[in-house]
Amino acid sequence: MMRKTRGAALVALGSTVALLVSGCIGAGSGSNGGETNENADAQEFTWWHNSNTGEGKAYYDQVAADFEAETGVKVNVSAMQHEDMGTKLQAAFQSGDDEQIPDVYMSRGGGELANEVEAGLVRDLTEDSADTISKISNFTDQYTVDDKVYALPFSMGIVGFWYNKDLFEAAGISEVSPNPTIEEFNGYLDKLKQADTTPLAVGAGDKWPAAHYWYYGVVRECPFDVVEAAIESADYSDPCFLKAGEHLEDIIGEEPFNRGFLTTPAQSGPTSASGLLATEKVAMELAGHWEPGVAGGLTEDGKVPDFLGWFAFPTFDGQGGNPADQMGGGDAWSVSAAAPDAAVDFVNYLLSDEVQQGFAERDMGLPTNPAATDSLANQTLAQLIPVRDGGGVTQLYLDTRLGQSIGGAMNDEIALVFAGEAGPQDVVDAIQSAAEAEQ
């Protein structure tokens, strides 16, 4: 009898374990769309941000205190680590509970924001923040859904090549163009290889750093309007998307990447892509404005390496896109649907000349308010500003722009291109079928 019970118990145990795994995917549902805001006059609201260390945290605490002193409205600040904030925000949205959803929070824009808007979670800021929007209108496109602005971008960075000036010099590359052509870029690769230096690190293990190469191919080949139209109509048959993949294949064909790049993580540890750049094992990495900060955290002395230089993603002969367009992304403040009016005043205050200047002086990001762009203290970061504001459009990271569902399928497929198991057409097909599943 004992044995039989044990056998049954094992099955029970096995199924329980399996159940627990399958149970991990579970969530509640709720709704709050279309209700009138009963909370409009509240004199208190919550603010979530991710500047949770050092000077940045102190500055935001000060900003909140100044606002309280000025208006008498209490700001409950929660500073959290970036990934934690993302997880908590998602959980709060899943709960659908106004009490759980913060009143002011960070949005990444694009398709993700559009989904939140569709679910009725976000407040329309078009009129209440009209003055602010007119100042930063260069950057609000990605935060606009159906001609209404739902988030105010306060930092907008661009992706480009961070390179090691010393290693470039050692390889005999004396002149580095701030916006090279692909021929010049390939020249850098050749010289670096001749000098036995690994030219590039890429964190293809995390997929998105690899995907950035393809996104830039799109920015170079597809005019901004073409991308917008493709997203709008869920039709990615324009040949420019195919060309993006061909450029990517050409770059991969040069074999410029670090050994084992298919499993290299983006930023964690000394053997990550950023770590290899910071410890002078490779000459370049394609990364955003966060790179100096990340690299600084991965060096022995904890300082931003002096050797870091920057140049834009190369342009291609006869390309279809505007050469001044860049690819990047930023952070914006969103106000939730149930937030009090004071929260809107607060985000306007956060975008004011004064607060943005303080933000720039502390190198917390690349300010969007033109009155603050000269205040950047860090010269390495400051060199991104003229390129960003050089007359082109800043296309959002495409995975964010398309939303996580299509973006995830796209990134998975681009990672396969890096592994040599998919081609330009496969990427387009993956996006197309994910977009059709969305409809």
Next chain:
Amino acid sequence: MTVIARGGRGRVTSAWRKRLEIAFFVTPALALFALFVVWPIVTAVQLSVFRWKGFGPLTDFVGLRNYLTVLGDDVFVDSIVHNLIIVGGSIAVQLPLGLAIALLLNRKIWGQGLLRTIIFVPYVLAEVIAGVVWFQLLQPEYGVIDGLLGAVGLQTPEQGWLGDPDLALWTVLAVLTWKYLGLAVILFLAGLQGVPEELYEAAQLDGASWWQVQRKITFPLLGPTMRTWAFLSMIGALQLFDMVWILTGGGPANSTTTMATYLINQGTRSQNFGIAGAASVILFVIALIMAVLYQQLILSRDTRPDVVTVKKKKKVIR
């Protein structure tokens, strides 16, 4: 009790009391089970028939389309194959190896306790920690393993052990073997304690060789332990997640995805919670079928004596 219960009323009260008592003690466990097991499953099944992005109400009913998507996805089908390779590979490698080590460590040798501890340490380590350590050891070019192999003049794979789609799954399997061999050894050692010393003595008196003793006495008597271990190993391999997530994240080129990494990738990364829900239900069904089959085909050996007695009793009743 018996004195009071002699009357009819007393017996009823006592029966109800007993039921109440059972209910009282079982309810907390049942409530927890319902809350943490039954409810999540019901939700997962519910989610699996909707298209849901993680917020807002469940409105976009798609029926069984998510299941078709999952089953038609090469990545998911491959991940089932990977799971099965790991199930088979773990048993095929760890069973003989674990048995051999257990037999060695069962002998009276110097430092027995220390050796047993060393073998068991990997199992005690958190899977995440072991994963991070191995990830660093296996780094191409800068990792310890590449360094050691390079020092003796051996060629290491260009993309590293984890970066080459043809090697990655086997590398993961090797790390898993390192991690879980200790469990097999400790279970087998415990099983060996249960083999009566007299049998060995009798065999020796009959002049049986060492190998004969193992084959005719040790292995058969270790049978229940081995079958139980294999069951645990199978279930563990089916729901494998942590080690793969840390070592490869399912890559390179989806060569190491498991069902669990697939559903996390679809769920939290791509916000396709419906598809992830469908994948989790499929994972559950596969695990359940394998568990029941294992129970019926293999563990039933251990239950056979009971089955026989039940049959006999039935005959008597007829």
